[in-house]
Amino acid sequence: MKKLISTATTSLALLFAFNAQADTIELRAATLSPPGDVWGLAGERFAEAVKERTNGEVVINMSYSGALGTAAETIEGLAFGTTNIVIQEVTQLDGYDPLAGLGTYPYLIRDYEHFNQIMHETEVGQEFHDELESRTGFKLIGSGFRGPREMAANEEINTPEDLKGMKVRVPSYQIARDTWSMLGANPVPMSSSEVYTSLQQGIIDAAENPLEAHIRSKYYEAVPYIIMTDHVNAYYTFLFDANYFDGLPEDVQQILIEEGDKAMEWGSEQIVSKIDGYIEMLTEQGAEFIYPDKEAFQEKLKPLIDEYPQDMQNWIERFQSAGQ
Structure with missing residues (x-):
């Protein structure tokens, strides 16, 4: 439009x-x-x-x-x-x-x-x-x-299979919803202002954002784990x-x-x-960092490109091949 x-x-x-x-x-x-x-x-x-x-x-x-x-x-x-x-x-x-x-x-x-x-x-x-x-x-x-978007979660996540049935807060963007659906989670579009309380009350199981946002919004007070998926920059x-x-x-x-x-x-x-400092700060606040199998996440998401029209596929390929 x-x-x-x-x-x-x-x-x-x-x-x-x-x-x-x-x-x-x-x-x-x-x-x-x-x-x-x-x-x-x-x-x-x-x-x-x-x-x-x-x-x-x-x-x-x-x-x-x-x-x-x-x-x-x-x-x-x-x-x-x-x-x-x-x-x-x-x-x-x-x-x-x-x-x-x-x-x-x-x-x-x-x-x-x-x-x-x-x-x-x-x-x-x-x-x-x-x-x-x-x-x-x-x-x-x-x-x-x-900086990369990482997950704040109420339990450990090591592979995409661990996401099955999890309610993950996502921004309202269509691609964010498509991404987490393909990974097996239940994406829940929600305003960022609602995330902390929703994590605390168990309305959602996880959210994802750059680490500076984890600190600013104090996700670590609501859930114990940070899953370093690096899924979006x-x-x-x-x-x-x-x-x-x-x-x-x-x-x-x-x-x-x-x-x-x-x-x-x-x-x-x-x-x-500041990213290393963010990790240190979050660790001091009691957050536990999990480093999942990112290759498994990438492999699970490979078919996502086929969900979009050819012009978007062309741009995806241009971005991915830049500098090669």
């Missing part, structure tokens, strides 16, 4: 961004991350660099902890100017086009090295972003590695309404692209440098 934006809506977005001082462009940036989190800090670095390079003529005002709404609400707000920038995973666009769901396709991005090959050393990442812009009407700038990006972005002065566009790329690269480096 391609996003349709009227001329009037685009004009409204521009009016929000250009304040009464004709020489100043003010942009509202939204993130679900709290102040001090890596991705909130990445947004701050972006804002500071853009302000400096434009001599204060472009000001990015950060909003944290979902103060401007949920991920879906802030993305929708890009068309109306209630937000101008959203820091979010690319997969959040899957409601606009299914191709965006590849951001959570299992074992698509193998590790940080492979992520850099896709996003920085080949043209695959930029061409993927360009294709998403064409299909959805959103401009994607930069790519920030979140998702990434963040800066989202803009493409029509609005194209209406900005060309020199401002170039600065936003350059500094957005740098800020997301900085965020990636921060996450990678």
Whole structure:
């Protein structure tokens, strides 16, 4: 479903961004991350660099902890100017086009090295972003590695067979539901705000997220095990309404692209440098780490590609072969 934006809506977005001082462009940036989190800090670095390079003529005002709404609400707000920038995973666009769901396709991005090959050393990442812009009407700038998604579970899991019948919380993305169904679990779409209580009360048996989210949401208080499946390496990006972005002065566009790329690269480096510390911190909190048979998970998921149309299969193969 391609996003349709009227001329009037685009004009409204521009009016929000250009304040009464004709020489100043003010942009509202939204993130679900709290102040001090890596991705909130990445947004701050972006804002500071853009302000400096434009001599204060472009000001990015950060909003944290979902103060401007949920991920879906802030993305929708890009068309109306209630937000101008959203820091979010690319997969959040899957409601606009299914191709965006590849951001959570299992074992698509193998590790940080492979992520850099896709996003920085080949043209695959930029061409993927360009294709998403064409299909959805959103401009994607930069790519920030979140680290692998791991499971928090109420029992040990060593092979896919151990998942049979388990209720696993998943994001609302179709590919996430398909993944856990193929692995034999019962996927339960649920808001992230409900996960802790649902784990604690046994409404679900497991959830999956990057380790920084395990710490932020204190999953270790609700269930004892962390299963290191490394099944998804998702990434963040800066989202803009493409029509609005194209209406900005060309020199401002170039600065936003350059500094957005740098800020997301900085965020990636921060996450990678912290993963060992996350493991140590979670161990100190009493979490027990289980290292399952990842090859068995990968083998079980091989037929998943056949569930999707040929154009998505082509992109999956391009991602998987990048750098080879």
